[in-house]
Amino acid sequence: MPSALTASQIREAFLKFFEERGHRRVASSPLVPQNDPTLLFTNAGMVQFKDVFTGREKRDSSRATTSQKCVRAGGKHNDLDNVGYTARHHTFFEMLGNFSFGDYFKAEAIAFAWEFVTKTLGLPVERLAVTVFNGEQGVPWDEEAFELWAKQGVSRDRILKLGYKDNFWAMGDTGPCGPCSEIHFHQGDDIPCAEVAAGKPCQGVACDCDRWLEIWNLVFMQFERKEKDAPLIPLPKPSIDTGAGLERIASVVQGKRSNYDTDLFQGILSRVSELVGKPYTQEGGASMRVIADHSRSAAFLISDGVQPSNEGRGYVLRRIMRRAIRHGSLLGLSELFFFKVVDRVIELMSDAYPELREGRTFVLEVCRHEEETFRRTLDRGMKLIDEGIAKLNQSGEKKLSGAEVFYLHGTYGFPWDLTQIILRERGYDADLDGFWKEMEKEADKNKFGGSGDKAVNSIYQTLSERLGPSEFLGYEGEGHEGEGSVRAILKDGHEVGQATAGETVELVLDRTPFYGESGGQQGDSGQITGHGGKAVAQVQDVQRPVPGLIVHHVQVKEGTFQVGEMVQAGVDNQRRKSIRANHSATHLLHKALKMVLGDHVKQAGSVVAPDFLRFDFSHFSVPTAEQLEQVEDIVNTWVRENTEAQTRIMKLDEAKKSGAVAMFGEKYGETVRVVTVHPQSTELCGGTHVRRSGDIGLFKILSEGGIASGVRRITAVTGLGALQYLRETERELRRAADLLKTSPKELSKRVEATQKRVKELERKVEEVAVKAQTASNKDVLEQAREVNGMKVLAIRVDPADDKVYRGLADQLRDRIRSGVVAIGGEKDGKALILVAVTKDVVEKGFSAGNLVREMAKEVGGKGGGKADMAQAGGPDASKLPAALDKLYELTKGPGAA
CATH class of the missing domain: 3.10.310.40 (Diaminopimelate Epimerase; Chain A, domain 1)
Known part of the structure; x- marks a missing residue:
């Protein structure tokens, strides 16, 4: 292979190398974690495999390889202000990884890594060193890894022992953990080192300088910690988690000292340079580097469904975007520019990440809108900062108060770290402790409270692992009745053996026709009976607290239910039919909105209830009444065509290639249900749907409005719900017409005439009031x-x-x-x-x-x-x-x- 590979070639070479060695190539998961409610963003390659490592999820391959997109930014303490000023800090990066789920272990992992680095990439052995765990906190030193590296031909004096902080990895206070081993590349002794400047020797791979650069990390997951500070327990199936940053490897392979000098960034920087009208230089290009890095984060975050806002993930994205826009202003860019740089990112990276190309129109519109919004407030915000600095000069203080930083944040959209940066550039600082206190008073809007899968009681996870998935019977035939066995009964979060009349409990069946709430579709209600009808439980709600486990929330009305007995389950079928009609209507609505408003429209959330449907979608302007009528007409045309709905079970990759639309925020397995309600609408969906499009009956939009920047919401009804709405509307029209003594058809004309008469009377009353005041004040x-x-x-x-x-x-x-x-x-x-x-x-x-x-x-x-x-x-x-x-x-x- 050529000595100076492009980043794309390195990425492909890595994935191909491990594919040839029995690894399943797995697509990058979204930047919004789908199986970890504690994470703000996907920040490592192993995130999508977390449940596989813990045994909660099973896959048909014990080996995997990925190029995972990652974002590390957000929270009180982050190094965002370092991005653009160092060679390595980024908000967005790609992590190459190879994983073993209880298959191979240290010997193969070390051999694979060394072969790829020295043979495939051709990095010189004399410039490489490795580290192993030296043994601390009751864990012995990793002699096995030491000897395995030596067996690969690594000189023993280049196998260095580092401590717990550097070479021991843990998922958290509890969970899988183990020693790790790193590969470092020597960049050169001419790179400045703080230790040497202080008259001390460089600490080599353990030093904070860039003379030695870590390019590969092998995590040997061989232990589990059940409780915090508890002894480590050996895992029955030790596993491998590898992380290799593409940006760092590209810089080494391409002979660059800075990640920004690689082809991953040069194409983006050239676009910034064109817009600025000045060449990019390493010394004076900090602002250009900020824009280049942040444009990558914006492109990927928005394409994965994150939008700028004042809380959570959206706030982190807003901070990143506004920091880039502000640096554009420092470079003299007075016109909208950021979306143009993001467009270059999409152009350069769409081959590896096709979701960028698919969402291009929407991504660029979000960027354009956010920059327009920020530029309207930037000047005002800068004036307020200037006023704050003037006050500091008068008082002799050097720190802007937390209350003023919070005011800038809440009123003018100035991220706290951007305010801090501006102040520091002028020799001042911000009282961030005071700022965070103000944030806490306002419910700490920037604090990430968790999302993705709901944080669940561990009892559900335990049940899922012991019982396996519940079989859902609702797809076949009418799907509203079925027989199953009671596998578990829960009361107040604990397992019990039976439940009697008057108790409110949760039942887990091995087979059930009840749909557990997911994908926006509400859970079913109905009845479960046992003992020949002598035991009766009213099903009030059905949930899926963990994937595959269906839990029935019931109130026992009669008799006793026991674990192990057979029961009859019956869904409220009329309610189910209404839910099915509304769910299928959301699919048709989604497609119709794309046709009328543009392909940039994406689903941003939904609620499917028996009496209404709510559909949130991405769009920046207010749809006209004519456009909404057009959407209604399209959906109702498809309904009247009464086409047969089709459901297929397909591999996820095949489904996406067929054009099926995947919903943001949904977690899909390797096999998915593909639902086609009408030939124009095909989506991945696990919900229940109509048999024919005509079963929807009638589709009617009740309301449309904005709920956030770039997100709008439609509420609608179908079938009998639509008929009921039309009748209620007709009654109100008749009542209003009767009050004005006219017919419903003439109502608008009569209202206009009445309004005109009211205005005329108001004018006359005003004239009389003025004359009266003038007359009473003749003198x-x-x-x-x-x-x-x-x-x-x-x-x-x-x-x-x-x-x-x-x-x-x-x-x-x-x-x-x-x-x-x-x-x-x-x-x-x-x-x-x-x-x-x-x-x-x-x-x-x-x-x-x-x-x-x-x-x-x-x-x-x-x-x-x-x-x-x-x-x-x-x-x-x-x-x-x-x-x-x-x-x-x-x-x-x-x-x-």
Whole structure:
């Protein structure tokens, strides 16, 4: 193979190498973990195999290899501000991995690694060193790995022992763990080293400098810790987890000292350089590197369904994107640019990750929208930071308060670390402790509370491992009745042997027609009977707390249920039919939205209930009424065609190649159900569906609206629910028509005429009010004072009304001809002030806006407006006399009042 492989060639060579050695090539899992609620993002290659390592999930291959996309960013403590300023820090990276699930162990793993590094990649042996675990905390040193490396021909003086921190891996306080072994590459002694600068020798592979670079890590999972600090127990089937960062390997293979100098980044940096109009240089290109790195994260996170927001994963994405946009501003990019850089990422990486190409339109729209939003607030946010720095200069402080950092975050979308970076660039800092306290007061919106699979009681996991999956009978025939055996009964989280009348318990059957809530579809309800009908339990809900396990939440009405007995299970079939119709309608709705609004539309969540369906989707503009009608028409056309729905069981890869749409956030096994409700709509789905599209009956959209940036929601009904809605709407139309003494068809015309009549009456009432106020104040002009060569009048008129005030002010201003008029009054305990200034007085420099602003301070309020007329309000109406008197003082001075 050529000596200077591209990153794509290295990735393919790695996957092919392990495929040829019996490993199943597995596609990268999404960046949102599907089987670990504790993780913000997928941050290592083993994440998708976590349940395989623990034995909770079985696969038909004991060996696997992947190139896993990863993101490491977020939380209080992260090194995001290092990205762009170092050679290795990234928010997005690719982790090459080979895995053994109880198959081979240390000997094969070490041999594979050494062969690939020295033979396939051709890295010189004399520049390599390896590390092994030296033995700590009751775990013996890894002599076996030491000897295996020596057997590969590694010089013994290049096999170094490191401690627990560097060479022992654990999934957490509990779970699988074991020693690990690393391969390091010597980049050169000319690289600066802090130890050498301090007059000490470089610590080699254990040093923090970049002279030795770790490129490969082999984890030998051979122990399990049941409880925190408990002794380690040998695993019955030791396993292998390898991680090799593609960015680092590419830099070594291509002879580069920085990951940014590899072809993984050069194509992106060239695009940034084009936009900036300046060449990229290692020394002065920190901002360009930030943009290049962050554009990769944005492209992959958005394509995996994450959208910018103010909490959780969306907030981390927003921070990353806004940091990149801000660095673009530092480079002088005043026009929208970020989406153009992200487009280059998609162009360069779509061959390896086709989901980028599939979601391109939507990804670019999200980037464009976020930059437009941020740029509108960037200038204002920077002014606030400038004001904060000015206050710090006055007080002699060097740290912006946590409350001000929080205000910037919550009001102007300034991520806390971006505020900190800007402050540090100017020699200041941010009070992050205070900021986090403010965040906690507001429910700590940035704190990741877990998502993905629900955190579940361990009892469900134990049952799943012991009993195996529940067989679902709901797909066949009518699928609403069946016989099964009671395998377990749970009460208050514990297993019991029986349940009697009056108790609320959970039943686990080996076979059941009841659908457990998943994929947005609500669980079934119905009845379970035993002992020839003498035992009766009402099924209130059905859940799937762990994959494959169906749990019935029941209330025992009669008799006794015991573990091991046979029971009859019957689903509320009418409710099931309604749910099936609504679920199938969501599939048709999804496709119709793509046809009308664009292929960028993606499902962002759903609820399928018996009485309605709710469908969330990605789209940035408000659909017109005509577009929504078009969507309705398309769905109802497919319903009337009454095509037979089809279900196929396929391999996941085959299903995707066939065009079946996968839903974001759903976890799929290697075998999937592919549902075609209509030839136009094919999706991966484990839910229950209609037999023919005509079973949906009628589809009617009830509402459509935005629920988050770039996410909209449609609520709709089908069948009898749609008919009921139309009848209720018709009743209301008739009632409204009767009240206005017209027909439903003429209702809109009558309403328009009524509105017009109401406005006319309001105008006349206003005129009467103004005339009444004027008449009751015939001698009001006599109260005007001569001030500074003009007439100044300040009067009180209660109750306060801005429309009346404006009409009255116009009349009084016309009558005094040259001067200032102020009217004040009280309404509902609050003060209202209006000031009007004649044209000639405005030309002298007096502004109604400036005058009313100063008067408003007396009543504790604010105000403003134009030079000829302005108004203000305040909470303290008792101070109105002082506010009105102040006008005379303000007009004594020069016009700049």
